[in-house]
Amino acid sequence: MKKRFTFAYSGNLELKTGGYGYDREVIKGLRDLGWHIDLLALGDGFPSPSAETLEEAEKRLSALEDDALVMIDGLAFGVMNEWAKRDAQRLRIIALVHHPLALETGLNEEQQDLLRNSERAALAATRHVVVTSPMTAGELAKNFDVPPHKITVAVPGTMKPPVQRQQQNDIPQILSVGSLTKRKGYDILIAALEKVSDLPWRAMIIGNPTLDPPVTDALAEQIRMGKLSDRVILAGESDNLAPAYAQADIFALASRYEGYGMVFAEALSHGLPIVACKAGAVPDVVPEDSGFLVPVDDVDAIAGALRTLLSDPRERKRRATAAARAGALLPAWADTSEIISNALKEFA
Template sequence: MARLVVASPEDATSRADGRRYEIRLLAELSARRHEATYLPLPQSFPIPSAEAVRTTLDRLRSVPSGTMLVVEGAAFCGLPADRLAALGRPVSALLRYPASLEPGLPPDAVAFLEASQRAAFGVAEVVIATSAATRSLLIERFGVPKEKLRVAEPGVDPSPRARGGGGDVPVILTVGAVLPRKNQLALARALGRLTDIGWRWRIVGPLEADVAYASALRDAVAEEGIADRVEFAGQLNQAGLAEAYDRADLFALPSYLEGYGMAYAEALARGLPVVAGAGEAAAALVSGAAGELVPPDDPATIAAALRNLLSEPDARARAARSARSVGTRLPRWFQCADVFEHLMEQAAARG
């Protein structure tokens, strides 16, 4: 039996992409009779307090030798590299994207994280990226050696085709924490240009991650005169989220940055056309005629992509068929677990 510990500052009750990845990964490995567990860390990362650093290092030291120890990217990038090296044991990182690239960070925070994560990558045994796009970024921008990198993409479960909103007015679904990186604000500005056609917009995701940004989004919805068409559903449980996908007609989220794009994958699996921000990770998912890739800073172009799908049922149906076809070919969770299982067995062999 091989052993894995994933140490992460994610709230155990969170349904954010990172936490959902960890839950499914650990469940897959546990089903294979491996010992795969979660180690909670303080939540002040990626820019931790001195107390958070001490607590984190103490918890990492408690992990038995022979166990593969993986630290989630935000925490790994915020820990001092010399202190990580002083643990005297292999430590790996699980990275969706480098923490310094999070939009909206002040310049001093970016500078701290740029230096901290470069040093931390240098002492990592392995850096596990959640997409080929993140792997390329780590090589090209941060100089991480290719031999140190692995890719373990999230899986997507086979899902029934979405039934849609069930009426003449299409339902647009957005899923993700309300944050600058997710860019819901640009989507609100785009939809403000489409008041001459019918649609409803359902926003699923926690509003507490960035209270100021969530407030700005509510203000924009009011300013655009679309408040009566918009529902802030908040964070939903798994059953509620599945229903939200099922009762949607298309998916829109013009993110600035995605480490993979789990919400895009889940939408495609249900046959929902996707309007996504034109990043490398999104482009790998939203292929062919499954939707539209749009510049995140251009509400006019976002609006044009939405108008085509909202006002032309035939165009939406063609995109839905293509999305469903793409969704059937996406990775499954067992493939993600395979990557970790191989690394775990190597760690167990070292003892």
């Protein structure tokens, strides 16, 4: 068996996002398992590329030799349905779906329908589909006509911290990690923080501020208007999140949807109690005893959960212990890579 395939992706593979982080770790893990991987960049702007970018991406994929094994990241593949109809059948395509494109926050009904139909048609041309959560597997089977036997679930791995924190900060430190986009719900989190401003705390938000500049600007203004500038830090990206997790007491993120939610798994592995929303796959990642899961966009519920953790150190410690227990059971990246490797072997 020749352990070789092409990994096709859009945008910048080095961006500090959960999806690209998953791609990087899996590529590394598969190479460790003996796979030779040819990287194929498809261009920027997906899932809304220019006509020129889409045409060039199609040309690059069409240039692959017949019967080539290629894994295509769903951020691009989901809108390449016309190419898939014309040319994909001569290739052995594995789609990697982090979450369906139609479920991105901020789309109107027409945009959702367009993306759903496009991705459904593209996925029909694949030999197999790899997804990052059981929730996404169910979504593809139910609403995208992908047969369950055609889907492999490979949940993200989690890096285990060398030691667990034992000491709580005198002033509780709240950590939030994720790109500054509408889907991450930072507007809800900041509004909730304003409601608990009578309590002592400090908060740090770590994430890419360049993906949606209007959202970043609006968040900065919201912090200023809420008189939280001395307590909430928009820290930008970080190449090493471990110190931030190690120094935090609470992890909070009000995502409106997550295909998995790697940052929640990382928070669990560091033994942090979590405040989050019942959104997408988050309830599959965060056990009930490890924090509080509240309805999406419910500022009062987020504020209430934060108030409980901030004002009751014993409750915070109890939830932290449960989080560490759950985090210890999470798979490593080597496990994720092994699952994908076994799926690839079926088609190599």
